Amino acid sequence: MADRYVKKKGGTLLQFVTEYFLLNIGMLGWIVAKKVKGQRFEDIFSKETVPILYSISIVLIFLALGISTYKIISGNFGSKGSKVSKVFSDVDKRKKEKPFNKVEIDNIEQVEGWSSVKAVRKRRFSTRDIVLMLVVTGIFAVLVLFRLGSHRVPETYQDFKVGEKGQNEIILNFNGKVNLSKIYIYLGYNSKRSISFSCWDEASKGWNVLDANHNIESAFAWNEVDFNNREFTSLGMVLMEGEARIHEIVCVDSNGNRVFPSNADNYPNLFDEQGLFPGIRTYYDQSMFDEVYHARTAYEFLHQLPIYENTHPPLGKTIISIGIKIFGMNPFGWRIMCAIAGILMMPLMYLLAFYMFRKTSTAFFAAIILGTGFMNFALARIATLDIIVEFFVLLMFALMFGFVKALEKGKSLKIQFLWLFLCGLAMGVAISVKWTGVWCASRQVDN
Numbered sequence: 001m002a003d004r005y006v007k008k009k010g011g012t013l014l015q016f017v018t019e020y021f022l023l024n025i026g027m028l029g030w031i032v033a034k035k036v037k038g039q040r041f042e043d044i045f046s047k048e049t050v051p052i053l054y055s056i057s058i059v060l061i062f063l064a065l066g067i068s069t070y071k072i073i074s075g076n077f078g079s080k081g082s083k084v085s086k087v088f089s090d091v092d093k094r095k096k097e098k099p100f101n102k103v104e105i106d107n108i109e110q111v112e113g114w115s116s117v118k119a120v121r122k123r124r125f126s127t128r129d130i131v132l133m134l135v136v137t138g139i140f141a142v143l144v145l146f147r148l149g150s151h152r153v154p155e156t157y158q159d160f161k162v163g164e165k166g167q168n169e170i171i172l173n174f175n176g177k178v179n180l181s182k183i184y185i186y187l188g189y190n191s192k193r194s195i196s197f198s199c200w201d202e203a204s205k206g207w208n209v210l211d212a213n214h215n216i217e218s219a220f221a222w223n224e225v226d227f228n229n230r231e232f233t234s235l236g237m238v239l240m241e242g243e244a245r246i247h248e249i250v251c252v253d254s255n256g257n258r259v260f261p262s263n264a265d266n267y268p269n270l271f272d273e274q275g276l277f278p279g280i281r282t283y284y285d286q287s288m289f290d291e292v293y294h295a296r297t298a299y300e301f302l303h304q305l306p307i308y309e310n311t312h313p314p315l316g317k318t319i320i321s322i323g324i325k326i327f328g329m330n331p332f333g334w335r336i337m338c339a340i341a342g343i344l345m346m347p348l349m350y351l352l353a354f355y356m357f358r359k360t361s362t363a364f365f366a367a368i369i370l371g372t373g374f375m376n377f378a379l380a381r382i383a384t385l386d387i388i389v390e391f392f393v394l395l396m397f398a399l400m401f402g403f404v405k406a407l408e409k410g411k412s413l414k415i416q417f418l419w420l421f422l423c424g425l426a427m428g429v430a431i432s433v434k435w436t437g438v439w440c441a442s443r444q445v446d447n
Helices: 004-009 011-035 050-074 083-088 126-145 290-300 313-329 333-359 360-372 375-379 388-406 413-433 436-446
Strands: 105-112 114-121 158-161 167-188 191-203 206-216 222-239 243-253
Touching: 004 011, 004 388, 011 083, 011 360, 114 313, 126 333, 126 360, 126 375, 206 222, 222 243, 243 388, 290 313, 290 333, 313 333, 313 388, 333 360, 333 375, 333 388, 388 413, 388 436, 413 436
Parallel strands: none
Antiparallel strands: 105 114, 158 243, 167 222, 167 243, 191 206, 191 222
């Protein structure tokens, strides 16, 4: 709709590329400033930078919106001889190109007694389209795969279980009194474990309970327990319910230095990978958001463990498990298949847009919007089901478009059936990944 409106005014959407990027940069700066204000990045940004970042972001946002509004109202879209127009505008290229072989008459409309016939000259998928498609896909792939996730996290573990004597507690002894600031527990595939923490009291010769029911929330992540610089000679940890798999424990003193228990040999699998502790915890080294469900369930599929997440069909988690099987149970391993799905969407979007509009500029612009809208970029970098179902839904609509075109052109029944069969296959896969696919399939049927 925007494309048609702007063209009536004598411009193209490509003449808004600068404003589009200004808007995205402004929105990104505003989001970062908001996170900084919540002290999520206090180690990277100082609090004094927040007002400056907010101001710059707001200026960029209003500048982009203001310039775009002025262009649309005034009809002044800038120089038609700009580099963008010269490179991507089909209008400028048609004078130098050979006449098209075929003319397709399409979109015959009857509106309140008058009719219009729109002639669309066919344009073939050229070398320029291939180059542009590969370039935008390559740039997107580099950005998605850059620091996607760590290849190394704690792998050895020890299982603890309530009800078995000596199997539900950990007692850490230290050489004399130690001032502990925090401990970090890398939890295995079990999440939301309840642990009681106690401190040994030399005076009473007994245990003082510090927290009778502390919840360790995240699976395959460094869970922080804050002791506020308390002195310990011994630290007791008791699992309160069920069972838990702990991969590593790191104790940190008030100066940020690691403290090694004197009896660490009693728990060889809990203190053998201390060098893998990142110091500053980021999502590069651990699970984030719904990865605690989907990556965990993929791991459970591989190891034939009881399944935790069953709110959606299993195919998406099975696809994620392929990366885990190849690269191991680490952030890179559980994210790589989602990254591949996000990357493959770029050429798919380019092809769909090209064959819908038969224009290089429109196809390129559609791919740019997909790659720079940030939602697709973010989903491609985390192990959730959304990007996988998104890929198969887009494929489903692309194949349905192919079927409709084959039907319009009177292609053979075999060709029509092939398009329809592949569309149904993509639809089935999408539904088997996440229930969102059902809604998307129903929209396709209605349309």
